Amino acid sequence: MRAKDALGRRGEEIAAGYLEAQGMRIVDRNWRCPEGEIDIVALDGDALVIAEVKTRTSLAYGHPFEAVGVDKLSRLHRLASAWCRDHDLRMPLRRVDVVAVLDDGVGVPAVEHLKGVG
Amino acid sequence: MALGRTYSVALVGLNGYIVEVEADIGQTLPAFVILGLPDASLNEAKERIRSAAQNSGIPLSRRKITANLIPASLPKRGSGFDLAIAMAVLLAANDVRSTGRTVFIAELGLDGRLRPVRGILPAVMAAVRAGYPDVVVAQGNVGEAELVPGARVQGYSTLARLAFDCGADPQDLALDFEPEPDDGDADAGADALQLRPPDMCDVSGQGDARRALEVAAAGAHHLLLTGPPGAGKTMLAERLPGLLPDLGDTEAMEVTAIHSLSSLTSASVRLLRRPPFENPHHTATSAAIIGGGSGLPRPGAASRAHRGVLFLDEAPEYERRVLDALRQPLESGELVIHRSAGTAAYPARFQLVLAANPCPCGKASGKGVDCICTPTMRRRYLARMSGPLLDRVDIQLQVERVSLADFGQPGAEEDTATIAGRVKGARERQLERLVPFGMETNSQVPGRLLRGSLRLAAPTTRILDHALERGVLTARGYDRVLRLAWTLADLARRDTPDADDIGRALNLRQATVTA
Numbered sequence: 001m002r003a004k005d006a007l008g009r010r011g012e013e014i015a016a017g018y019l020e021a022q023g024m025r026i027v028d029r030n031w032r033c034p035e036g037e038i039d040i041v042a043l044d045g046d047a048l049v050i051a052e053v054k055t056r057t058s059l060a061y062g063h064p065f066e067a068v069g070v071d072k073l074s075r076l077h078r079l080a081s082a083w084c085r086d087h088d089l090r091m092p093l094r095r096v097d098v099v100a101v102l103d104d105g106v107g108v109p110a111v112e113h114l115k116g117v118g
Numbered sequence: 119m120a121l122g123r124t125y126s127v128a129l130v131g132l133n134g135y136i137v138e139v140e141a142d143i144g145q146t147l148p149a150f151v152i153l154g155l156p157d158a159s160l161n162e163a164k165e166r167i168r169s170a171a172q173n174s175g176i177p178l179s180r181r182k183i184t185a186n187l188i189p190a191s192l193p194k195r196g197s198g199f200d201l202a203i204a205m206a207v208l209l210a211a212n213d214v215r216s217t218g219r220t221v222f223i224a225e226l227g228l229d230g231r232l233r234p235v236r237g238i239l240p241a242v243m244a245a246v247r248a249g250y251p252d253v254v255v256a257q258g259n260v261g262e263a264e265l266v267p268g269a270r271v272q273g274y275s276t277l278a279r280l281a282f283d284c285g286a287d288p289q290d291l292a293l294d295f296e297p298e299p300d301d302g303d304a305d306a307g308a309d310a311l312q313l314r315p316p317d318m319c320d321v322s323g324q325g326d327a328r329r330a331l332e333v334a335a336a337g338a339h340h341l342l343l344t345g346p347p348g349a350g351k352t353m354l355a356e357r358l359p360g361l362l363p364d365l366g367d368t369e370a371m372e373v374t375a376i377h378s379l380s381s382l383t384s385a386s387v388r389l390l391r392r393p394p395f396e397n398p399h400h401t402a403t404s405a406a407i408i409g410g411g412s413g414l415p416r417p418g419a420a421s422r423a424h425r426g427v428l429f430l431d432e433a434p435e436y437e438r439r440v441l442d443a444l445r446q447p448l449e450s451g452e453l454v455i456h457r458s459a460g461t462a463a464y465p466a467r468f469q470l471v472l473a474a475n476p477c478p479c480g481k482a483s484g485k486g487v488d489c490i491c492t493p494t495m496r497r498r499y500l501a502r503m504s505g506p507l508l509d510r511v512d513i514q515l516q517v518e519r520v521s522l523a524d525f526g527q528p529g530a531e532e533d534t535a536t537i538a539g540r541v542k543g544a545r546e547r548q549l550e551r552l553v554p555f556g557m558e559t560n561s562q563v564p565g566r567l568l569r570g571s572l573r574l575a576a577p578t579t580r581i582l583d584h585a586l587e588r589g590v591l592t593a594r595g596y597d598r599v600l601r602l603a604w605t606l607a608d609l610a611r612r613d614t615p616d617a618d619d620i621g622r623a624l625n626l627r628q629a630t631v632t633a
Contacts, residue, residue, distance in 0.1 A: 063180040066148045073147070098147065117146045 011055025011101040011109075012039055018099065018111045024049060031083055038079050040099075047093035050080040055101040064100035065114065073117065120144075122209025125221045125250060126202035127241040128187075128194045130414060131455075131462025132375055134244025136221070137187050137194065141206035144182040152203070154187030157195040157413060166197070166226045167204045174230035174278040175290035179211045193459040195414060197225035198235040201254070204277060205284070214284035221245045224256040230277045231297040234258035239378040242266045243371070254280065262378060265371070265389050316356045319533040323520045327354055330515045330626055332537050335361035336544035337560035337605030340448070340470040340510055342433075342503075345517030346483040351473040354517070355429045358471060359395040360534040362426070363542045369425045372465055376424055380417050394426035396468075400435035404443045408453050408466075415455035415462045420447055423468035433472040434502040441507055444470065448510045472503065472511065483518060512561060512598045513626050544608035560605045565597035574600070578617050581624065599623045 054064035
């Protein structure tokens with residue numbers, strides 16, 4: 001496994017832990033379809049949350065949030081629909097969250113969470 | 119608090135309006151939006167501000183930043199809002215403490231330095247007038263901003279230093295960074311140019327023309343010089359500003375404000391005390407002369423010549439439209455220009471000096487034996503300067519080639535300082551006489567007044583009345599002669615013109631051009 005994949009993996013673990021600590025229930029992880037991958041699918045009360053996790057070791061190449069552009073956001077929304085179709089679910093409350101994990105490998109990783117973007 | 123508020127100034131023409139800058143940091147993905155009719159260069163502020171803040175050690179928030187410039191309906195342009203937006207965003211992120219009613223006007227460099235901008239003088243004037251006397255500008259603009267009475271100006275060289283003074287955490291601030299001041303070159307150039315203004319003692323002979331120039335300077339009369347190439351028309355015109363008295367405080371502020379707005383270098387840090395001289399080329403368009411441009415109109419040569427001299431060399435070569443566009447400012451002293459983004463009014467009370475060859479080949483002076491132009495060509499050439507325009511030109515003088523006898527006797531002629539002294543005296547006399555009527559110079563006096571309160575005794579004006587009766591002189595021409603006669607009397611330190619003055623005035627306005 002390459003270093004960047006390992007970092008992403010670790011970030012997703014941290015993010016999942018964070019979301020659970022926030023009272024969400026994780027229902028799916030790394031769900032794939034031909035259009036792409038959803039990092040985390042969770043339930044926040046009645047709402048279905050599609051969470052994209054971005055992990056960085058430093059801010060040298062910009063903040064993790066800056067890596068989520070317009071294209072990425074619209075893809076996440078499409079993936080959310082695809083996930084619901086695939087699971088035969090109708091979720092009227094549906095949102096896309098972005099979780100930024102800043103983990104320099106030394107201290108406690110910093111997690112930032114944006115709800116309902118785009 | 120996720121909301122920051124600072125102030126800046128938007129200029130529409132020479133009028134400035136206080137602009138409130140609100141910045142909000144929203145909890146969504148990173149973005150930077152500027153609202154409130156920004157133009158292209160203002161929209162680029164986003165990138166400048168982000169880099170400048172980053173390199174100053176106080177990076178902007180990684181969230182959605184919305185900057186709103188109020189009033190939203192007022193079109194805003196230029197880079198002068200950079201600093202106000204940056205400070206509002208830092209304020210919204212609680213990186214600095216509130217700056218109250220301080221007005222920020224400066225452009226940001228990517229490295230975090232503050233750069234000077236154009237139009238500081240009118241902007242600061244507007245801020246002070248609107249009750250916002252505290253102004254922060256770039257170091258290079260301090261001199262200009264301090265010209266405004268009542269302004270409390272602070273100059274900064276970098277964003278880091280300003281942030282530090284506003285209570286930012288000095289931990290990461292780039293306080294060591296000290297950019298070189300970037301106003302040196304342009305200033306040095308301006309000084310070199312002003313080293314030795316052209317002097318009247320360089321003009322050999324040309325007694326009539328010298329006298330006419332003195333009268334034009336004394337009474338602020340518009341002037342037309344016709345004559346063959348090489349007679350010295352341009353030389354004479356260039357020496358007119360030197361004869362004019364220094365500008366008063368209000369006038370100097372007006373002139374400096376216009377030049378602050380139109381100079382590309384923003385190097386005008388001194389108050390301009392000398393009347394400006396504008397010498398556009400005859401291919402100039404009407405937008406270049408009277409002002410214009412896309413979006414918000416910018417001042418043209420006529421406004422840059424405000425309170426000074428507008429010299430149109432080879433006047434018949436100008437497009438007729440351009441020449442006729444000057445009639446409005448000659449009448450009202452102001453130019454109102456309409457463009458898509460708004461309307462701007464610029465002052466344009468200039469002294470007009472026209473120079474023209476007598477015909478297209480330029481040889482039709484004196485006996486005109488060498489001239490190859492047909493009478494039609496000649497008439498058409500001079501007719502390009504329209505009657506209504508020439509009607510406003512009090513002095514119309516024919517300049518001949520210098521004779522050998524007058525040529526090559528340096529030092530024999532009066533210098534500018536001597537003549538300027540007489541002009542100054544004449545101006546003072548005019549002011550004393552005309553202030554009750556709300557005027558300053560003889561050229562402004564309307565015929566109603568000349569033939570009313572300032573009426574001369576009948577014997578004095580006999581030759582004039584005679585000329586009017588015979589139809590040699592029009593009623594308008596009659597008034598022009600009277601105006602010139604008053605100026606001649608002022609120069610000779612007489613209280614009222616005598617018959618001699620009238621005679622010489624008649625001579626001066628002798629129209630060489632049939633208009």
